[in-house]
Amino acid sequence: MNLIALGISHNSAGVEVRERVAFAPEQVGEALIDACDVGGVEEVVILSTCNRTELYAMVSDGANLGDKARELIDWVANYHHLSAQELHQCSYCHEGHQALRHLVQVASGLDSMVLGEPQIFGQLKSAYAVATDAGTAGAEFGRLFPRIFSIAKRVRTDTAIGENPVSVAYAAVNLAGHIFSDLGQCNALLVGAGETIELVARHLVGAGVRKIVIANRTLGRARELAQKFGAEAVLLAEIPAQLSNADIIITSTASQLPILGKGAVEQALKVRKHRPFLMVDIAVPRDIESQVGELPDVYLYSVDDLREIVEANMRSRSSEAGKADFIIDEGVRLYMEEGLSLEAVDTVKEYRAMAEQLRDHELQRAQRALDRGDDPRQIVAQLSRTITNKLIHAPTAGLKQASVDGRQDLINNARKLLGLEGSSPQPQPDEDGEQAEPELPSSALENTRRTLQ
Incomplete structure (x- = not known):
């Protein structure tokens, strides 16, 4: 398998x-499209989330997977525009079978910061869909990714890996419960309106937070999300005005630049009077x-700062990880x-075509012998001998050479391929020491003659 999975994550x-x-x-x-211009890369999918950026690439036959990675x-x-040396030091790469296993672990949430978190499954499906639309996911990935999603679904349905509500969103709300003694007296300001913020809002509502404001670049999406939780929707530009009333x-967001700066927080702190x-x-x-x-009076946590909380939550699911690994x-x-069976298809087709050509000949x-009036019994016997001899000629020669070369392994494999293990007894020699030809009933001779005619 010419699959490569490489990237950088919270683990590296x-x-x-x-x-x-x-x-x-x-x-x-x-x-x-740019990544597919790398020599030998035929298909590629890019997954980029808070905790990882990974590339999954299918490369051409004969390519060195390590070199392509x-x-x-x-x-x-x-x-x-980064240092290649720096990235090589903190990146990882899986090839072939291990790349496939890594991909399934990612899709199942087993490689996530929060063990078994469900968001990554949807993110990977979206990444595959984007690559399909871009034309960089073709036939190979068209066969691979649906199977990955199928295995990941089985992990979630056949184990309890995702039963407890543990995710980065849950960990963030859990942290708030440690900072504030009564979340029912707290107001929350959520910035963004994606899946993660929706999960945060759901957990905050469950924890009894008094008021939630959702700020987003587009007001429509913020309102859509706010309606689900009885929250207020505002634009990003209104964040400074909302800060002083927010405890959490x-x-x-997917912004490439910071949305909240030191100056705006300083102004809000003056209004809050050390709250x-x-x-x-x-x-x-x-x-x-x-x-x-x-x-002062600011407790700021990044994704990485949630690791300790996340690890505690992971322990509640770790007992199911063994079952998931088995699946x-x-x-x-x-x-x-x-x-591997698909790789044999061309060989099987070629062998069948050769046998059918021999039979037709x-x-x-x-x-022609029947047309000359020759004895049908002799014709059928000769036909069976000739076809048999021609079909077994190449395997017989190969087995003899394997014996000369001392390749007992090839001989054993040949017995399996030829169905000789547990085969029925062979015809016994006749009085002259020759293998007796099997007697054919007259009805079989007549049917054969009709076929030939």
Whole structure:
């Protein structure tokens, strides 16, 4: 399998690196086409989330997978104007069977910061859909990704890996519960209107937060989300006016530049008179300037700061990870076996065509003999001998050479391929020591003659 999975994630690099290699949604289409210009890369999908940026590439036959992986890392560095050496140090690469297994683990949430979190499944499906639209996901990925999604669904339905509500969004709300003694007395300002913010809003409502304001670049989407939770919708430009009333600020946008700066927070702190802020920035790149964390009465947490909470939540699901791994291993094995069987299709077709050509040639010879008035019994016997001898000639010669070469392994495999294990007894020699020809009933002779005619 010529599959490569490479990237940078929360397991290999901090948020400072991850935010620099992240692809904005509007960049992905162009980036996919650009990545396919790397020599030998035939298909590619790009997944870019808060916690990871990964490339999945199918390369041409004969290509060195390790070399192609290094070239793709160099491409990522060049695309984002970064140091290739730095990226090589914090990136990882999986090839072939291991790449496939990694992809299924990612889709199942087993490689996520929060074990079993469900968002990554939808994000990977979206990444595949974008690549399909861009023309960089073809026949190979068209067979691969549906199977990946099928295995991931089985992991979620056959194990309890996703039963408890653990996600980055849940971890952020859980953190708020540790900072404030009564969330029912708190107001929350959510920045962004994507899936993560929707999950945050759902958890905040469940925790009893008094008031929620959702700020977004477009008011329509903010209102749509606000209606689900009885929240208020505002534009990003209104954030400074909303800050002083917010106790909890959680941000998750796709902005390439910070949305909330130190100056605006300082002004809000003066109005709040030392009442603390909890700010959780779960965006990559970050939405809140890092200098905000230096201000008094501000508790600023990034995605990486949630790791301790996340790890505690992971322990509640870890007992199911073994079951999930078994399902993944089984699914990957079956897919690989199917792929290997497909590789034999051309050989089977070629062998069948050769056998049918041989049969047709011998049938024509037998037809000519019948036309001359030769004995049908002798014609059928000769036909069976000739076809048998010609079909077994190449395998017989190969087996003899394998014996000369001491290749018992080839002989054993040949017995399996030829169906000789547990085969029925062979015809016994006749009185003259020759193999007796099988007697054919007259009805069989007549049917054969009709066929030849």
